[in-house]
Amino acid sequence: MSNKSDQPSVERRQFIGGTLAAAGALTLAPGVILHAASDGDEATSGASGKHRWGMLIDANKCADGCSACVDACNSEHGLTDLGRPHTDAVWIRPIKLKDKQTGHVNRLVMMCQHCEHPPCVDVCPTNASFKRVDGVVLVDRHRCIGCRYCMMACPYKARSFVHEALTDQSVAAPRGKGCVESCTLCVHRIDAGEMQTACQEACAKDGHNAIVFGDLKDPNSEISRTLKSHNSVQIRADLELNTGVRYLNL
Amino acid sequence: MRSSLISNRLLIILLAALLLPVMQAYAESRYVTKNSKAASMESCVAPTDLIRRNHMDLLQHGRDDTVRDGVRGLEYSLSECIDCHASRDARGEAVSVTAEGEFCQACHGYIAVSPACFQCHRTTPEENGSGNSLGYRLDEHSRHLDMQQPAGRETDHEQ
Numbered sequence: 001m002s003n004k005s006d007q008p009s010v011e012r013r014q015f016i017g018g019t020l021a022a023a024g025a026l027t028l029a030p031g032v033i034l035h036a037a038s039d040g041d042e043a044t045s046g047a048s049g050k051h052r053w054g055m056l057i058d059a060n061k062c063a064d065g066c067s068a069c070v071d072a073c074n075s076e077h078g079l080t081d082l083g084r085p086h087t088d089a090v091w092i093r094p095i096k097l098k099d100k101q102t103g104h105v106n107r108l109v110m111m112c113q114h115c116e117h118p119p120c121v122d123v124c125p126t127n128a129s130f131k132r133v134d135g136v137v138l139v140d141r142h143r144c145i146g147c148r149y150c151m152m153a154c155p156y157k158a159r160s161f162v163h164e165a166l167t168d169q170s171v172a173a174p175r176g177k178g179c180v181e182s183c184t185l186c187v188h189r190i191d192a193g194e195m196q197t198a199c200q201e202a203c204a205k206d207g208h209n210a211i212v213f214g215d216l217k218d219p220n221s222e223i224s225r226t227l228k229s230h231n232s233v234q235i236r237a238d239l240e241l242n243t244g245v246r247y248l249n250l
Numbered sequence: 251m252r253s254s255l256i257s258n259r260l261l262i263i264l265l266a267a268l269l270l271p272v273m274q275a276y277a278e279s280r281y282v283t284k285n286s287k288a289a290s291m292e293s294c295v296a297p298t299d300l301i302r303r304n305h306m307d308l309l310q311h312g313r314d315d316t317v318r319d320g321v322r323g324l325e326y327s328l329s330e331c332i333d334c335h336a337s338r339d340a341r342g343e344a345v346s347v348t349a350e351g352e353f354c355q356a357c358h359g360y361i362a363v364s365p366a367c368f369q370c371h372r373t374t375p376e377e378n379g380s381g382n383s384l385g386y387r388l389d390e391h392s393r394h395l396d397m398q399q400p401a402g403r404e405t406d407h408e409q
Binding site for chain 2: 044045166178
Protein backbone atom coordinates (compact mmCIF):
# COMPACT_ATOMS: atom_id res chain seq x y z
CA MET A 1 0.00 0.00 0.00
CA SER A 2 2.52 2.61 1.09
CA ASN A 3 5.26 3.65 -1.28
CA LYS A 4 7.44 4.90 1.54
CA SER A 5 9.69 1.85 1.71
CA ASP A 6 12.35 3.57 3.83
CA GLN A 7 10.03 3.51 6.81
CA PRO A 8 9.65 0.58 9.17
CA SER A 9 6.49 -1.33 8.45
CA VAL A 10 3.24 -0.47 10.17
CA GLU A 11 2.79 -4.13 11.05
CA ARG A 12 6.01 -4.12 13.06
CA ARG A 13 4.95 -0.97 14.78
CA GLN A 14 1.53 -2.37 15.54
CA PHE A 15 3.08 -5.56 16.88
CA ILE A 16 5.39 -3.72 19.24
CA GLY A 17 2.71 -1.25 20.25
CA GLY A 18 0.15 -4.02 20.59
CA THR A 19 2.39 -6.19 22.76
CA LEU A 20 3.16 -3.30 25.08
CA ALA A 21 -0.46 -2.20 25.17
CA ALA A 22 -1.55 -5.77 25.94
CA ALA A 23 0.96 -5.91 28.76
CA GLY A 24 -0.41 -2.61 30.03
CA ALA A 25 -3.97 -3.79 29.67
CA LEU A 26 -3.17 -6.95 31.62
CA THR A 27 -1.62 -4.94 34.41
CA LEU A 28 -4.56 -2.58 34.60
CA ALA A 29 -8.21 -3.09 33.94
CA PRO A 30 -8.96 -4.01 30.28
CA GLY A 31 -7.89 -0.94 28.26
CA VAL A 32 -9.16 0.63 25.12
CA ILE A 33 -8.10 -1.39 22.09
CA LEU A 34 -8.89 0.01 18.70
CA HIS A 35 -10.70 -1.98 16.13
CA ALA A 36 -11.62 -0.90 12.64
CA ALA A 37 -15.16 0.26 12.04
CA SER A 38 -16.58 -1.31 8.93
CA ASP A 39 -18.46 1.04 6.67
CA GLY A 40 -21.73 0.07 5.04
CA ASP A 41 -21.14 2.13 1.90
CA GLU A 42 -20.77 0.14 -1.28
CA ALA A 43 -18.60 1.54 -4.05
CA THR A 44 -20.35 1.94 -7.39
CA SER A 45 -18.86 0.20 -10.38
CA GLY A 46 -18.25 3.46 -12.21
CA ALA A 47 -18.71 4.80 -15.72
CA SER A 48 -19.68 2.31 -18.41
CA GLY A 49 -19.09 2.35 -22.15
CA LYS A 50 -22.60 1.01 -22.64
CA HIS A 51 -23.84 4.56 -22.30
CA ARG A 52 -23.07 7.81 -23.99
CA TRP A 53 -24.53 10.76 -22.21
CA GLY A 54 -25.76 13.63 -24.29
CA MET A 55 -28.07 16.56 -24.36
CA LEU A 56 -30.59 18.00 -26.75
CA ILE A 57 -31.46 21.69 -26.63
CA ASP A 58 -34.51 23.10 -28.35
CA ALA A 59 -33.69 26.63 -29.47
CA ASN A 60 -37.36 27.47 -29.96
CA LYS A 61 -38.20 26.66 -26.38
CA CYS A 62 -35.25 28.55 -24.88
CA ALA A 63 -36.98 31.63 -23.49
CA ASP A 64 -35.67 35.16 -23.86
CA GLY A 65 -34.57 36.70 -20.58
CA CYS A 66 -34.61 33.39 -18.72
CA SER A 67 -31.50 32.36 -16.81
CA ALA A 68 -32.88 29.42 -14.83
CA CYS A 69 -30.34 26.92 -16.19
CA VAL A 70 -27.40 29.23 -15.57
CA ASP A 71 -28.48 29.92 -11.99
CA ALA A 72 -29.10 26.24 -11.33
CA CYS A 73 -25.67 25.32 -12.71
CA ASN A 74 -24.01 27.99 -10.60
CA SER A 75 -25.63 26.86 -7.39
CA GLU A 76 -25.18 23.15 -8.11
CA HIS A 77 -21.45 23.54 -8.66
CA GLY A 78 -20.81 26.42 -6.31
CA LEU A 79 -19.80 28.84 -9.06
CA THR A 80 -19.72 32.17 -7.30
CA ASP A 81 -20.23 35.49 -9.00
CA LEU A 82 -17.24 37.61 -8.04
CA GLY A 83 -18.56 40.53 -10.05
CA ARG A 84 -15.82 40.24 -12.63
CA PRO A 85 -17.52 39.11 -15.83
CA HIS A 86 -14.27 38.82 -17.76
CA THR A 87 -12.83 36.20 -15.44
CA ASP A 88 -15.79 34.64 -13.61
CA ALA A 89 -16.31 30.97 -14.37
CA VAL A 90 -19.18 30.20 -16.73
CA TRP A 91 -20.16 26.60 -17.43
CA ILE A 92 -23.35 27.30 -19.35
CA ARG A 93 -24.19 30.56 -21.07
CA PRO A 94 -27.16 31.82 -23.08
CA ILE A 95 -26.29 33.23 -26.51
CA LYS A 96 -28.23 34.87 -29.30
CA LEU A 97 -27.67 34.20 -32.97
CA LYS A 98 -29.00 36.80 -35.35
CA ASP A 99 -29.50 36.24 -39.04
CA LYS A 100 -28.43 39.60 -40.40
CA GLN A 101 -30.42 39.22 -43.60
CA THR A 102 -33.76 38.36 -42.07
CA GLY A 103 -33.30 39.74 -38.56
CA HIS A 104 -34.39 36.43 -37.07
CA VAL A 105 -32.91 35.87 -33.61
CA ASN A 106 -32.17 32.39 -32.28
CA ARG A 107 -31.60 31.91 -28.59
CA LEU A 108 -29.79 28.94 -27.17
CA VAL A 109 -27.47 27.88 -24.40
CA MET A 110 -23.86 26.99 -25.05
CA MET A 111 -21.70 24.78 -22.90
CA CYS A 112 -19.15 21.99 -23.25
CA GLN A 113 -20.43 19.92 -26.19
CA HIS A 114 -18.90 16.68 -24.87
CA CYS A 115 -17.38 15.76 -28.23
CA GLU A 116 -16.56 12.23 -29.23
CA HIS A 117 -13.25 13.55 -30.53
CA PRO A 118 -12.55 16.42 -28.16
CA PRO A 119 -9.83 18.85 -29.26
CA CYS A 120 -9.24 19.82 -25.63
CA VAL A 121 -8.14 16.25 -24.91
CA ASP A 122 -5.86 16.19 -27.94
CA VAL A 123 -3.90 19.23 -26.85
CA CYS A 124 -3.66 18.63 -23.10
CA PRO A 125 0.01 18.11 -22.18
CA THR A 126 -0.72 16.35 -18.88
CA ASN A 127 -3.74 14.20 -19.76
CA ALA A 128 -5.78 16.28 -17.34
CA SER A 129 -8.41 16.89 -19.99
CA PHE A 130 -9.99 13.54 -20.68
CA LYS A 131 -13.09 11.79 -21.93
CA ARG A 132 -14.76 9.22 -19.71
CA VAL A 133 -15.85 5.95 -21.27
CA ASP A 134 -19.44 7.18 -21.12
CA GLY A 135 -18.58 10.21 -23.25
CA VAL A 136 -18.39 12.90 -20.56
CA VAL A 137 -15.46 15.26 -21.15
CA LEU A 138 -13.87 16.38 -17.89
CA VAL A 139 -10.84 18.08 -16.39
CA ASP A 140 -8.88 16.09 -13.82
CA ARG A 141 -7.81 18.90 -11.52
CA HIS A 142 -5.27 16.64 -9.88
CA ARG A 143 -3.32 16.85 -13.13
CA CYS A 144 -4.30 20.21 -14.58
CA ILE A 145 -1.39 22.65 -14.64
CA GLY A 146 -3.47 25.56 -15.83
CA CYS A 147 -1.75 26.02 -19.19
CA ARG A 148 -5.08 26.77 -20.89
CA TYR A 149 -4.22 25.03 -24.17
CA CYS A 150 -7.63 23.36 -24.01
CA MET A 151 -9.32 26.75 -23.81
CA MET A 152 -7.55 27.72 -27.01
CA ALA A 153 -8.43 24.44 -28.68
CA CYS A 154 -12.14 24.42 -27.83
CA PRO A 155 -14.18 25.70 -30.79
CA TYR A 156 -17.12 26.39 -28.47
CA LYS A 157 -15.33 28.62 -25.97
CA ALA A 158 -16.76 26.34 -23.33
CA ARG A 159 -14.02 26.36 -20.74
CA SER A 160 -13.21 28.75 -17.93
CA PHE A 161 -10.07 29.31 -15.92
CA VAL A 162 -10.21 29.88 -12.19
CA HIS A 163 -8.16 32.98 -11.49
CA GLU A 164 -8.71 33.39 -7.78
CA ALA A 165 -8.39 31.30 -4.64
CA LEU A 166 -11.73 29.81 -3.65
CA THR A 167 -13.31 28.61 -0.43
CA ASP A 168 -16.56 26.80 0.41
CA GLN A 169 -16.72 24.85 -2.81
CA SER A 170 -19.45 22.33 -3.38
CA VAL A 171 -18.57 18.77 -2.35
CA ALA A 172 -20.04 17.68 -5.68
CA ALA A 173 -17.65 19.91 -7.63
CA PRO A 174 -14.26 20.53 -6.07
CA ARG A 175 -12.62 23.41 -7.94
CA GLY A 176 -9.78 25.79 -7.35
CA LYS A 177 -7.38 28.43 -8.52
CA GLY A 178 -5.13 27.59 -11.43
CA CYS A 179 -7.32 24.95 -13.04
CA VAL A 180 -9.47 24.95 -16.14
CA GLU A 181 -13.05 23.77 -15.82
CA SER A 182 -16.24 23.39 -17.78
CA CYS A 183 -19.63 21.69 -17.82
CA THR A 184 -19.38 18.21 -16.31
CA LEU A 185 -22.82 17.10 -17.50
CA CYS A 186 -23.53 16.88 -13.75
CA VAL A 187 -21.36 13.82 -13.56
CA HIS A 188 -21.90 13.50 -9.81
CA ARG A 189 -25.59 13.03 -10.51
CA ILE A 190 -24.97 10.51 -13.28
CA ASP A 191 -22.72 8.48 -10.99
CA ALA A 192 -25.33 8.63 -8.27
CA GLY A 193 -28.07 7.47 -10.59
CA GLU A 194 -30.05 10.66 -11.02
CA MET A 195 -30.65 10.97 -14.74
CA GLN A 196 -31.28 14.68 -14.79
CA THR A 197 -28.82 17.55 -14.92
CA ALA A 198 -29.25 20.66 -12.79
CA CYS A 199 -29.92 22.81 -15.87
CA GLN A 200 -32.55 20.42 -17.23
CA GLU A 201 -34.25 20.27 -13.85
CA ALA A 202 -34.40 24.08 -13.64
CA CYS A 203 -35.58 24.47 -17.25
CA ALA A 204 -38.38 21.97 -16.71
CA LYS A 205 -39.35 23.59 -13.42
CA ASP A 206 -39.79 26.90 -15.24
CA GLY A 207 -42.01 25.16 -17.76
CA HIS A 208 -39.75 25.60 -20.81
CA ASN A 209 -38.51 22.03 -21.22
CA ALA A 210 -35.86 23.18 -23.67
CA ILE A 211 -33.24 20.74 -22.39
CA VAL A 212 -33.37 16.96 -22.64
CA PHE A 213 -30.59 14.90 -21.12
CA GLY A 214 -30.16 11.20 -21.71
CA ASP A 215 -28.33 8.22 -23.11
CA LEU A 216 -27.54 8.47 -26.82
CA LYS A 217 -26.76 4.75 -26.98
CA ASP A 218 -30.14 3.70 -25.63
CA PRO A 219 -32.62 3.68 -28.55
CA ASN A 220 -35.57 3.95 -26.16
CA SER A 221 -34.44 7.00 -24.25
CA GLU A 222 -36.36 10.23 -24.78
CA ILE A 223 -33.34 11.91 -26.32
CA SER A 224 -32.73 9.10 -28.82
CA ARG A 225 -36.38 8.99 -29.84
CA THR A 226 -36.48 12.76 -30.37
CA LEU A 227 -33.24 12.72 -32.30
CA LYS A 228 -34.63 10.01 -34.55
CA SER A 229 -37.87 11.82 -35.31
CA HIS A 230 -36.58 15.39 -35.53
CA ASN A 231 -33.91 17.11 -37.52
CA SER A 232 -31.21 18.16 -35.07
CA VAL A 233 -27.88 19.82 -35.70
CA GLN A 234 -24.45 19.83 -34.19
CA ILE A 235 -22.79 23.20 -33.94
CA ARG A 236 -19.71 23.33 -36.16
CA ALA A 237 -20.52 19.90 -37.54
CA ASP A 238 -17.86 20.61 -40.17
CA LEU A 239 -15.21 19.91 -37.53
CA GLU A 240 -16.46 16.33 -37.27
CA LEU A 241 -16.16 16.23 -33.51
CA ASN A 242 -19.46 14.35 -33.12
CA THR A 243 -20.74 16.40 -30.22
CA GLY A 244 -22.84 14.90 -27.47
CA VAL A 245 -24.87 18.11 -27.24
CA ARG A 246 -27.22 18.72 -30.14
CA TYR A 247 -29.72 21.42 -31.03
CA LEU A 248 -33.24 21.50 -32.41
CA ASN A 249 -34.76 24.28 -34.49
CA LEU A 250 -31.50 26.04 -35.17
CA MET B 251 21.33 -5.42 48.70
CA ARG B 252 20.88 -7.69 45.77
CA SER B 253 17.20 -8.25 46.34
CA SER B 254 16.48 -4.52 46.59
CA LEU B 255 18.15 -3.95 43.22
CA ILE B 256 15.82 -6.46 41.62
CA SER B 257 12.79 -4.95 43.21
CA ASN B 258 13.87 -1.49 41.95
CA ARG B 259 14.08 -2.82 38.44
CA LEU B 260 10.71 -4.50 38.82
CA LEU B 261 9.27 -1.28 40.13
CA ILE B 262 10.45 0.63 37.06
CA ILE B 263 9.02 -1.99 34.70
CA LEU B 264 5.74 -1.95 36.56
CA LEU B 265 5.60 1.85 36.45
CA ALA B 266 6.30 1.84 32.71
CA ALA B 267 3.58 -0.73 32.15
CA LEU B 268 1.16 1.36 34.16
CA LEU B 269 2.04 4.55 32.31
CA LEU B 270 1.87 3.13 28.79
CA PRO B 271 -1.90 3.05 28.31
CA VAL B 272 -2.15 6.54 29.79
CA MET B 273 0.50 7.84 27.41
CA GLN B 274 -1.12 6.13 24.50
CA ALA B 275 -4.49 7.65 25.35
CA TYR B 276 -2.82 11.05 25.55
CA ALA B 277 -1.14 10.55 22.18
CA GLU B 278 -4.47 9.63 20.59
CA SER B 279 -6.19 12.67 22.00
CA ARG B 280 -3.68 14.99 20.36
CA TYR B 281 -4.84 14.12 16.86
CA VAL B 282 -8.57 14.29 17.16
CA THR B 283 -10.00 17.74 17.80
CA LYS B 284 -12.65 18.31 20.42
CA ASN B 285 -16.20 18.99 19.31
CA SER B 286 -15.76 16.96 16.15
CA LYS B 287 -17.82 13.93 15.23
CA ALA B 288 -14.62 11.89 15.32
CA ALA B 289 -14.09 12.70 19.03
CA SER B 290 -17.19 10.71 19.88
CA MET B 291 -16.19 7.70 17.81
CA GLU B 292 -14.09 4.78 18.84
CA SER B 293 -11.87 4.55 15.79
CA CYS B 294 -11.34 5.83 12.28
CA VAL B 295 -12.35 3.93 9.11
CA ALA B 296 -9.14 1.89 9.48
CA PRO B 297 -6.73 1.38 12.38
CA THR B 298 -5.41 4.75 13.47
CA ASP B 299 -1.74 3.80 12.90
CA LEU B 300 -2.49 2.89 9.32
CA ILE B 301 -4.51 6.02 8.63
CA ARG B 302 -1.96 8.23 10.29
CA ARG B 303 0.83 6.99 8.11
CA ASN B 304 -0.96 6.14 4.88
CA HIS B 305 -3.92 8.50 4.61
CA MET B 306 -2.37 10.33 1.68
CA ASP B 307 -1.89 7.08 -0.25
CA LEU B 308 -5.37 5.84 0.53
CA LEU B 309 -6.86 9.06 -0.77
CA GLN B 310 -4.59 9.23 -3.79
CA HIS B 311 -5.60 5.79 -4.99
CA GLY B 312 -9.25 6.62 -4.70
CA ARG B 313 -9.17 9.98 -6.38
CA ASP B 314 -8.28 8.64 -9.82
CA ASP B 315 -10.95 5.96 -9.59
CA THR B 316 -13.54 8.58 -8.80
CA VAL B 317 -12.53 11.39 -11.14
CA ARG B 318 -11.54 9.33 -14.16
CA ASP B 319 -13.69 6.21 -13.85
CA GLY B 320 -16.67 7.56 -11.95
CA VAL B 321 -16.45 5.10 -9.08
CA ARG B 322 -18.20 6.66 -6.10
CA GLY B 323 -18.74 5.59 -2.52
CA LEU B 324 -15.19 4.32 -2.02
CA GLU B 325 -14.03 3.19 1.38
CA TYR B 326 -11.78 6.20 1.87
CA SER B 327 -13.01 9.61 0.86
CA LEU B 328 -11.75 13.05 1.68
CA SER B 329 -15.21 14.47 2.21
CA GLU B 330 -15.80 11.79 4.82
CA CYS B 331 -12.58 12.81 6.59
CA ILE B 332 -13.87 16.37 6.70
CA ASP B 333 -17.35 15.36 7.85
CA CYS B 334 -15.94 13.55 10.87
CA HIS B 335 -12.91 15.60 11.76
CA ALA B 336 -14.07 19.20 11.36
CA SER B 337 -14.74 20.57 14.82
CA ARG B 338 -17.51 22.96 15.71
CA ASP B 339 -17.19 26.29 17.46
CA ALA B 340 -19.34 27.62 20.30
CA ARG B 341 -22.11 28.59 17.89
CA GLY B 342 -22.15 25.15 16.32
CA GLU B 343 -20.56 26.34 13.09
CA ALA B 344 -18.07 24.00 11.47
CA VAL B 345 -14.45 25.12 11.66
CA SER B 346 -12.16 24.66 8.68
CA VAL B 347 -9.82 21.67 9.07
CA THR B 348 -6.99 23.86 7.80
CA ALA B 349 -7.49 26.59 10.43
CA GLU B 350 -4.81 27.02 13.09
CA GLY B 351 -4.74 24.05 15.47
CA GLU B 352 -7.43 22.14 13.59
CA PHE B 353 -7.26 18.53 12.46
CA CYS B 354 -5.30 18.78 9.21
CA GLN B 355 -3.31 21.90 9.97
CA ALA B 356 -2.09 20.78 13.40
CA CYS B 357 0.04 17.90 12.07
CA HIS B 358 0.82 19.36 8.69
CA GLY B 359 2.03 22.58 10.28
CA TYR B 360 4.23 20.60 12.66
CA ILE B 361 5.90 18.60 9.90
CA ALA B 362 5.92 21.55 7.46
CA VAL B 363 4.04 19.79 4.69
CA SER B 364 1.33 21.75 3.00
CA PRO B 365 -1.49 19.56 1.71
CA ALA B 366 -2.65 20.62 -1.75
CA CYS B 367 -6.09 19.06 -1.27
CA PHE B 368 -7.75 22.21 -0.07
CA GLN B 369 -6.94 24.43 -3.01
CA CYS B 370 -9.92 22.70 -4.58
CA HIS B 371 -11.64 20.66 -1.87
CA ARG B 372 -13.97 22.06 0.72
CA THR B 373 -12.61 22.31 4.28
CA THR B 374 -15.89 22.10 6.18
CA PRO B 375 -18.77 19.62 6.01
CA GLU B 376 -21.39 20.66 3.49
CA GLU B 377 -24.59 21.34 5.40
CA ASN B 378 -27.17 21.35 2.62
CA GLY B 379 -25.44 21.57 -0.72
CA SER B 380 -25.74 19.63 -3.92
CA GLY B 381 -23.08 17.16 -2.84
CA ASN B 382 -24.78 16.36 0.42
CA SER B 383 -26.61 13.39 -0.95
CA LEU B 384 -23.76 12.23 -3.20
CA GLY B 385 -24.34 8.65 -4.10
CA TYR B 386 -27.78 8.52 -2.56
CA ARG B 387 -29.90 10.38 -5.05
CA LEU B 388 -32.22 7.59 -6.07
CA ASP B 389 -35.32 9.14 -4.53
CA GLU B 390 -38.92 8.85 -5.64
CA HIS B 391 -38.62 11.92 -7.83
CA SER B 392 -35.82 10.60 -10.01
CA ARG B 393 -37.43 7.19 -10.40
CA HIS B 394 -40.30 8.67 -12.31
CA LEU B 395 -38.08 10.40 -14.80
CA ASP B 396 -37.13 8.99 -18.14
CA MET B 397 -34.80 6.70 -16.25
CA GLN B 398 -32.00 4.84 -17.83
CA GLN B 399 -29.81 2.88 -15.56
CA PRO B 400 -26.81 4.84 -14.36
CA ALA B 401 -23.31 3.94 -15.28
CA GLY B 402 -22.85 0.25 -14.64
CA ARG B 403 -25.71 -0.12 -12.23
CA GLU B 404 -28.25 -2.85 -12.74
CA THR B 405 -31.98 -2.51 -12.34
CA ASP B 406 -33.33 -3.24 -8.91
CA HIS B 407 -36.42 -1.10 -8.52
CA GLU B 408 -38.12 -1.22 -11.89
CA GLN B 409 -39.08 -4.86 -11.76
